[in-house]
Amino acid sequence: MARIRSLLLLSGAVALASRLSWRMGWQCARSAAAHKRSRGIIQHASDAIISTDEHQTILQANPSAATMFGTTVQTMEGSPLQQFIPRDQRLSNEPAGTRYFGNTGIRLRMKGRRASDYAVTGLKASGQYFPLEGSISSLAENGHRIYTIILRDITERKQVQEQLEQSYSQLRELSAALQTIREEERKHIARELHDDLGQLLATLRVDLALLQQQHSNDVAARKLQAGMDELLMSAITSLRRIASNLRPRALDEGGLYFALESLRQEFVARYGIACTLDANEEDLILDDAYSTAIFRIAQEALTNITRHAEARKVLLSLYRTDGLLQITIHDDGRGIAEKDMDKASSFGLIGMRERVWALHGDIAIVSDGGTRIMIRLPLPPPQENAA
Numbered sequence: 131m132a133r134i135r136s137l138l139l140l141s142g143a144v145a146l147a148s149r150l151s152w153r154m155g156w157q158c159a160r161s162a163a164a165h166k167r168s169r170g171i172i173q174h175a176s177d178a179i180i181s182t183d184e185h186q187t188i189l190q191a192n193p194s195a196a197t198m199f200g201t202t203v204q205t206m207e208g209s210p211l212q213q214f215i216p217r218d219q220r221l222s223n224e225p226a227g228t229r230y231f232g233n234t235g236i237r238l239r240m241k242g243r244r245a246s247d248y249a250v251t252g253l254k255a256s257g258q259y260f261p262l263e264g265s266i267s268s269l270a271e272n273g274h275r276i277y278t279i280i281l282r283d284i285t286e287r288k289q290v291q292e293q294l295e296q297s298y299s300q301l302r303e304l305s306a307a308l309q310t311i312r313e314e315e316r317k318h319i320a321r322e323l324h325d326d327l328g329q330l331l332a333t334l335r336v337d338l339a340l341l342q343q344q345h346s347n348d349v350a351a352r353k354l355q356a357g358m359d360e361l362l363m364s365a366i367t368s369l370r371r372i373a374s375n376l377r378p379r380a381l382d383e384g385g386l387y388f389a390l391e392s393l394r395q396e397f398v399a400r401y402g403i404a405c406t407l408d409a410n411e412e413d414l415i416l417d418d419a420y421s422t423a424i425f426r427i428a429q430e431a432l433t434n435i436t437r438h439a440e441a442r443k444v445l446l447s448l449y450r451t452d453g454l455l456q457i458t459i460h461d462d463g464r465g466i467a468e469k470d471m472d473k474a475s476s477f478g479l480i481g482m483r484e485r486v487w488a489l490h491g492d493i494a495i496v497s498d499g500g501t502r503i504m505i506r507l508p509l510p511p512p513q514e515n516a517a
């Protein structure tokens with residue numbers, strides 16, 4: 131009886147073992163297929179994929195990685211990662227406490243198995259350095275850490291980026307140069323109008339006055355002379371207005387403070403909007419480039435207020451602190467919307483920004499129960515800053 135029971139137990143155990151081994155075999159086959167599949171994916175991926183052990187020895191590299199570094203998969207596998215991503219080429223100005231991927235210099239910003247982006251410099255077999263971007267992930271395998279690095283050569287993108295930055299800065303220089311030329315031309319035309327045409331009209335008026343003094347009894351002639359005098363007077367007024375719009379004389383004769391003060395007075399008289407100029411005359415003794423830029427910025431801001439703000443009160447304040455000129459233009463109108471600041475066909479705010487940037491300053495425009503334009507301009511030391 132005991133024999134039969136042990137025979138039965140044995141046959142049960144054999145059946146269980148064979149079932150288990152069939153299952154394990156099936157699982158093995160399944161994991162082998164998965165392994166083969168993932169190897170295939172890695173082999174055919176267009177991104178460079180490298181996996182290393184915790185000592186940064188390359189365990190596996192795909193053909194894209196070999197092509198990228200100008201070498202072969204065989205050469206890469208078993209080599210130190212340092213050979214392709216040298217530590218001394220790591221990025222400068224990294225934040226303190228940055229963890230590194232072993233000794234490679236690759237910045238690790240990921241935790242656990244999460245992949246994250248990084249940027250490093252690669253070294254081709256030919257000795258050429260090139261910029262790389264990618265991500266690292268790590269996982270534990272049999273108690274060891276395996277790192278998988280996916281890399282992308284960003285040489286072309288960097289070049290395009292550099293070209294873009296270069297052309298952007300050229301555009302800025304061009305815009306600053308055009309602004310200067312425009313100001314010079316305006317100044318020139320305003321002076322010609324005032325000194326040349328203005329003088330001529332003034333002389334004509336004096337001559338006319340002499341003619342009028344010759345007590346002519348001809349009523350028609352006297353009427354004509356009076357009419358001529360009126361016309362001459364309005365020609366002189368128009369000419370002054372045109373010249374002043376081109377270039378306020380106060381900018382050249384009295385300085386920025388007086389130019390802003392006359393701008394303020396004209397604004398109040400013309401639009402009936404209260405406007406305060408809060409500034410010291412001494413703070414605004416600046417050279418022509420600064421005076422002109424600040425005047426044009428204030429002029430554009432006031433024009434915008436009349437056109438868009440529906441404001442009742444405006445404050446224009448300019449103060450000098452520690453080598454900086456702080457300019458604030460605030461109105462209590464409807465405020466400026468975010469989308470208004472980048473309107474395609476609007477150039478006022480763009481021009482304002484360009485003028486500030488050309489003088490290495492910064493500008494912020496915010497909506498705070500109205501519109502507030504805040505500008506900080508670093509000023510040159512006083513000796514270079516003769517008015």
Ligand SMILES: Nc1ncnc2c1ncn2[C@@H]1O[C@H](COP(=O)(O)OP(=O)(O)OP(=O)(O)O)[C@@H](O)[C@H]1O
Nearest residue numbers: 434435438439465466470471476477478479480501
């Ligand atoms: N003080 C303000 N209050 C409210 N909205 C403003 C103010 N200033 C500007 N805006 C908004 O910002 C937009 C852009 O202003 P910007 O000066 O660049 O262009 P613009 O005045 O429309 O045209 P222009 O090119 O003739 O100056 C304006 O169209 C307006 O909608």
Ligand SMILES: [Mg+2]
Nearest residue numbers: 433434478479
């Ligand atoms: Mg405008």
